[in-house]
Amino acid sequence: MKDIPRFALILTIVTVIASGSLAWINKITHPVISAQEQKTFNEGLRAVLPGSGQGIIEPVMENDNILYYMGFADPEKTNLIGYAFQAPGQGYSSLIQTLVGMDTSGTILSIKVLSQKETPGLGTKCEEIRTGETTPWWQDQFQGQLTMDLKVDKDGGDIQSITGATITSRAITNAIAHSASSVLSQIQKSNQDS
Amino acid sequence: MSLLKEFTKGLNKENPVFRLMLGLCPVLAVSSSVNNAIGMGAAATFVLVCSNCVISLIKGFVPAKIRIPIYITVIATFVTIVELVMAAYAPELSKALGVFIPLIVVNCIILGRAEAFASRNSLISSLIDGLGMGFGFTLALTLIATFREILGNGTWLGYPVFGSSFEPALMMILAPGAFITIGFIIGFLNWLDHRKAAL
Numbered sequence: 001m002k003d004i005p006r007f008a009l010i011l012t013i014v015t016v017i018a019s020g021s022l023a024w025i026n027k028i029t030h031p032v033i034s035a036q037e038q039k040t041f042n043e044g045l046r047a048v049l050p051g052s053g054q055g056i057i058e059p060v061m062e063n064d065n066i067l068y069y070m071g072f073a074d075p076e077k078t079n080l081i082g083y084a085f086q087a088p089g090q091g092y093s094s095l096i097q098t099l100v101g102m103d104t105s106g107t108i109l110s111i112k113v114l115s116q117k118e119t120p121g122l123g124t125k126c127e128e129i130r131t132g133e134t135t136p137w138w139q140d141q142f143q144g145q146l147t148m149d150l151k152v153d154k155d156g157g158d159i160q161s162i163t164g165a166t167i168t169s170r171a172i173t174n175a176i177a178h179s180a181s182s183v184l185s186q187i188q189k190s191n192q193d194s
Numbered sequence: 195m196s197l198l199k200e201f202t203k204g205l206n207k208e209n210p211v212f213r214l215m216l217g218l219c220p221v222l223a224v225s226s227s228v229n230n231a232i233g234m235g236a237a238a239t240f241v242l243v244c245s246n247c248v249i250s251l252i253k254g255f256v257p258a259k260i261r262i263p264i265y266i267t268v269i270a271t272f273v274t275i276v277e278l279v280m281a282a283y284a285p286e287l288s289k290a291l292g293v294f295i296p297l298i299v300v301n302c303i304i305l306g307r308a309e310a311f312a313s314r315n316s317l318i319s320s321l322i323d324g325l326g327m328g329f330g331f332t333l334a335l336t337l338i339a340t341f342r343e344i345l346g347n348g349t350w351l352g353y354p355v356f357g358s359s360f361e362p363a364l365m366m367i368l369a370p371g372a373f374i375t376i377g378f379i380i381g382f383l384n385w386l387d388h389r390k391a392a393l
Contacts, residue, residue, distance in 0.1 A: 011260060014264050025274075029281065032283070033282050120224060131352045
């Protein structure tokens, strides 16, 4: 019984040292990680809007939120390539963030899965690049697909699911369809307003 | 035991996966590809060595009754450090191992060596033991991953091994494939031991 204060003190010392070291490491790594994420996102925007290399990608805001991005091929903003938006979806074991590039008719230009923590070897295949290739094979199939009624094969659609990772495949596909439809209605609304 | 023996025991005689049967959860999950196996092995080795060293250093101050929460706090701290440093400086590897780095905290190898060895041996011995066990873990992971990736995906380290007509056995990528592979390897090692004993 008289040991309890001593034990409590020792445990407190251990946890204070542990949290102190972690706070210090976090302070060092946090800016690097944030910069990393921002860089990945910006590269993603360029990647899902092919042809925007020399042009401008501009966010469309409502209050303080970015609804979607408009991508132009030229800095004068006369040549609209299409729109880019985020499509988050709950996967098997993580929130999957996908960036989608869509042309003005609602057809997918390209997608890029930004972050996921799905099962290694199964769900993570959504980002796998085969040796000798340069782009993730599973994501390539989305190019040219209509965002309307976008579904995985198991739900009657055209998107091939990853073998052994149906939930991951379905989560990404449905997130794209869902976000696309809400962005399309926002675009329609702003076209009507202007 | 000589320091060299402290190291080599982790590779075969006391291999944490095939002999001590520790850390089987992450082994099942991460041994589906050689690339992930090596990455996980390296991260776990780093945590094992660091935690063995720290626990050996503080062994005089740790009362036996509260040793487990203290060990776990030390281990969890190192794992979180690995997680943050990886996310900042090796983002590709961090994405590949995402869910499983935090699982190193409950990897029985780390807690097991802390309890069975580091808490009662010198700093140097504990460091070497950590290295040996970590290498043994990595070796075991890579061996299992070699079988699982070749048979279940047709590749090794991402390079195709067979032609495009090869139909991979999906089961090898899932948990049963891991169990079966581990079982065969342990059976083979036991058979080798029997033969040595019979000579």
